[in-house]
Amino acid sequence: MSAIVFDKRGQQAWITLNRPQAKNMINGEMFLDLADAWQEVREDDDIRVAVLTAAGDEDFCCGGDLAEVIPLWTGAKQPQTQAEERLLADPLITDKIMLKAPPLYKPVIAAINGRALGGGTELLQATDIRIAAEHAQFSLPEPKVGVVPGAGSMVRLARQLPWAHAMKILLGGELVGASEALIMGLVSEVVTQGELLARAEHYADNVCRQAPLALQAVKRTALETHTLPWADAFQFEMEQAAHVMMSKDAREGPRAFKEKREPQFRGE
Template sequence: MTPITLEKRGHQAWITLNRPQVKNMLNGECFIGLADAWEEVRADDGIRVAVLTAAGEEHFCCGGDLGEVIPLWTGVRQPANEVEERLKADPMITDRVMLKEKPLYKPVIAAINGHALGGGTELLQATDIRIAAQHAQFSLPEPKVGIVPGAGSMVRLTRQLPWAHAMRILLGGEPVSADDALHMGLVSEVVPLAQLQARAEHYADSICRQAPLALQAIKRTALETHTLPWADAFRFEMEQAGAIMMSKDAREGPRAFKEKRQPQFTGE
């Protein structure tokens, strides 16, 4: 069974965590598979949106497979195969998996089919639109086993949520329900599990009807200006807006509106 699958559906890339028998925990093959999948999404100009989901009906991702990955990185044991050799030689792979080292400016949708614990909750913070099944839960229990959620959460969560909500998740360790996550702003929408796939498809289809360069510029500006002073942020925004105004898509949009037809955006 392939632990990470990537299926291209037209302009969409559907990435699936595929270890339901072990709660979709991230082992070495998952780290490599996810890092490679994100790079393929980034490099393929035909892909306009990525959807991240998981196999099964109970767990989205219950974090890293601590028994396999942590001892390798801490030096407790030596690599036993080619996958572990690559992990040992690339300790920064987590940054690529969590989209920290190199941001992905294409929109990413998360279809959260169940519990997201530890690394699962950390992975979600690298996505943009997050749709959760009603039974999903979220938590960062790392301090209970003597470690920290160091794959992005200690920085991202307090920037994405109000302080008190972020610290409840970071310090409390107790699971947060899907409804509470919606109230906090951790997820965008909560739906019955049976509707999750359709809602993810709805958002992905909507994104594919819009100008891809414009969407990437919007996400790039939101990410890059988040901590800049206003004057610098507005300057960056204007640079992005100016570049988009020179694109072929920026001419196609108004032309299609005037001609009362759907625009045919090409990403140029």
């Protein structure tokens, strides 16, 4: 059974973490498969949006499978497979699966089907629209075992949430339920388990109706200007806007509106 299910549905890439028997924890195989999945989303011009979810009804992702990956990284275990050799040979593998380097400017939707603990909560911070099942829970418990959430949370969370909410998650290590996560702004929407995938599909369909170059420019600008001085940020924004305005899609949109039809955006 593959650790990741990659399902291309027209212009959508549905990525499913597929280790429900192991709480969808990220083991070596999932590290590699997820990195490859993000790269395919990045390079395939036909893909306009990615949806990230997980198998099962209890766990989205309960962090890294440390019993498998830590012995490799510390040298306590020698690589025995080609996958393990590749895992050791790529020091940036964590950055790749957490979309830190290189970044992904296409929209990413998360359908959170259960607990997201440790690395699971860190992975969610790399997504844009987050729909949670009402029984979902979130936590960064790393300090309880003497380590830190170093896959992006110490930087991302305080930029994505108000300070006090971010610090409650980072310093408290306690479980945060879906309703509280919604109030904090950690997730976009809370629905029943039965509604979860349909709502994710709704958002993905909506993204696909919009101009892909415009959406990527919006996300790129939001990410790249987050800590820039205002003047530099506005300059970057104007450059992105000018680039989009020169596209064929920017001419197609007004033309379709005038002709009272749905625009046919091609990402050109």
